[in-house]
Amino acid sequence: MAVVKSVDVLTEQFRAKGLKVTPQRQSIFRALSSSRVHPTAESVYAAVSSEMPTISLRTVYQTLNDLAAMGELSTLDVGTGSTRFDPNLEPHHHLVCDECGSIEDLHADFPGVAVPTGGEAGGFEVTGTEIVFRGCCASCVAGRPSQQHNTGGARAHG
Amino acid sequence: MAVVKSVDVLTEQFRAKGLKVTPQRQSIFRALSSSRVHPTAESVYAAVSSEMPTISLRTVYQTLNDLAAMGELSTLDVGTGSTRFDPNLEPHHHLVCDECGSIEDLHADFPGVAVPTGGEAGGFEVTGTEIVFRGCCASCVAGRPSQQHNTGGARAHG
DNA sequence: AGGTTGATCAACAACGATTGTTGATCAGCA
DNA sequence: TGCTGATCAACAATCGTTGTTGATCAACCT
Ligand SMILES: [Mn+2]
Ligand SMILES: [Mn+2]
Ligand SMILES: [Zn+2]
Ligand SMILES: [Zn+2]
Numbered sequence: 001m002a003v004v005k006s007v008d009v010l011t012e013q014f015r016a017k018g019l020k021v022t023p024q025r026q027s028i029f030r031a032l033s034s035s036r037v038h039p040t041a042e043s044v045y046a047a048v049s050s051e052m053p054t055i056s057l058r059t060v061y062q063t064l065n066d067l068a069a070m071g072e073l074s075t076l077d078v079g080t081g082s083t084r085f086d087p088n089l090e091p092h093h094h095l096v097c098d099e100c101g102s103i104e105d106l107h108a109d110f111p112g113v114a115v116p117t118g119g120e121a122g123g124f125e126v127t128g129t130e131i132v133f134r135g136c137c138a139s140c141v142a143g144r145p146s147q148q149h150n151t152g153g154a155r156a157h158g
Numbered sequence: 159m160a161v162v163k164s165v166d167v168l169t170e171q172f173r174a175k176g177l178k179v180t181p182q183r184q185s186i187f188r189a190l191s192s193s194r195v196h197p198t199a200e201s202v203y204a205a206v207s208s209e210m211p212t213i214s215l216r217t218v219y220q221t222l223n224d225l226a227a228m229g230e231l232s233t234l235d236v237g238t239g240s241t242r243f244d245p246n247l248e249p250h251h252h253l254v255c256d257e258c259g260s261i262e263d264l265h266a267d268f269p270g271v272a273v274p275t276g277g278e279a280g281g282f283e284v285t286g287t288e289i290v291f292r293g294c295c296a297s298c299v300a301g302r303p304s305q306q307h308n309t310g311g312a313r314a315h316g
Numbered sequence: 317a318g319g320t321t322g323a324t325c326a327a328c329a330a331c332g333a334t335t336g337t338t339g340a341t342c343a344g345c346a
Numbered sequence: 347t348g349c350t351g352a353t354c355a356a357c358a359a360t361c362g363t364t365g366t367t368g369a370t371c372a373a374c375c376t
Contacts, residue, residue, distance in 0.1 A: 015374090018322090022322095022324075041362085056324070058326095059325080061362095061363070077235055077236065078235065079235035079241075081362070082363090083362085083363090095273065105278065108274060110268065110271050112269075113268050113270075113271060113289060115253065121264050123296030124262065124291065124293055126291045127256070127292055127293040127294070128291070128292040129289065129291050129292070130292070132290070133287055134287075135284040138279075141281060177352090180344070180351095180352060212353090213354090215334095216335085217352080217353060219334070220335095220352090220353090223335095240333060
């Protein structure tokens with residue numbers, strides 16, 4: 001359940017790179033370390049703004065990009081228009097709700113998932129595998145107009 | 159190896175929906191049915207422009223969106239800035255080259271890939287599963303400065 | 317403690333991808 | 347042939363993101 005490195009560790013990393021540790025950056029560190037929701041730059045901005053109203057969106061983008069460049073954050077693109085930032089450094093996959101746009105983590109590994117050698121895609125050198133499950137999250141399912149339970153017929157792949 | 163439906167079939171579908179079958183649309187149909195490269199709107203525009211120089215980018219977007227809305231085309235977002243259109247209607251997965259940006263199809267199914275019930279993501283209703291392998295395509299690997307063969311050490315997940 | 321130097325700010329402009337709009341012209345199809 | 351939607355050019359506008367500028371500030375090293 002480890003997320004982004006602690007505020008202290010990030011502080012160290014910034015210092016080591018000759019980057020100053022400013023209150024803005026610390027505030028962003030804090031916002032990230034207490035977040036499990038794959039925030040956008042805007043939403044980090046909103047969170048940080050509440051305790052530091054003068055921070056600029058520009059600074060938020062800047063710091064998020066710094067963190068991503070340092071590998072302390074990864075970026076996600078699920079087709080919702082804006083980039084999501086993922087403070088969870090562990091290898092994992094994602095469940096994207098088509099209804100509310102939420103993104104949940106799935107900590108599972110699928111050992112069978114690999115590119116078959118010599119086939120259609122022979123010679124492709126894999127460095128990373130991302131699985132995205134699309135569908136409807138539990139809370140959106142719960143909020144639906146009541147209807148007969150229909151447990152069958154979910155097609156794989158859309 | 160079936161790709162987008164034939165030009166004739168798409169023609170029928172458009173007529174059935176009360177949409178007119180114009181030379182522009184037919185040209186776009188043709189460009190798609192002979193494409194295996196997950197083109198962007200711009201690249202479809204470029205292809206069609208060569209045989210129909212007066213077509214507008216606006217019309218290309220319009221038709222691609224129509225096709226996507228009809229389910230005759232799917233859209234892909236791999237974080238390269240622009241939407242890729244996929245004329246391949248069969249369920250499949252993708253290999254994205256981080257070097258040249260190419261996207262190859264992988265026609266394989268991974269029966270083990272499913273959201274574990276009752277765990278971290280209990281209650282999520284899956285409607286589609288997309289697997290993206292990131293790495294380096296065969297031709298980019300081939301074009302590298304010669305070095306010792308290193309066949310080990312590909313980490314899964316980045 | 318003080319000076320150097322990078323960080324931040326406001327206030328913009330600019331970008332690329334995509335969509336909206338308008339009015340005029342054109343052409344598919346019944 | 348006529349109705350009506352499609353297309354066109356030529357824009358403007360949107361959204362997310364990055365660039366720029368000059369002024370101010372403050373983290374950090376000595
Ligand atoms: Mn995640
Ligand atoms: Mn494909
Ligand atoms: Zn939901
Ligand atoms: Zn490549």
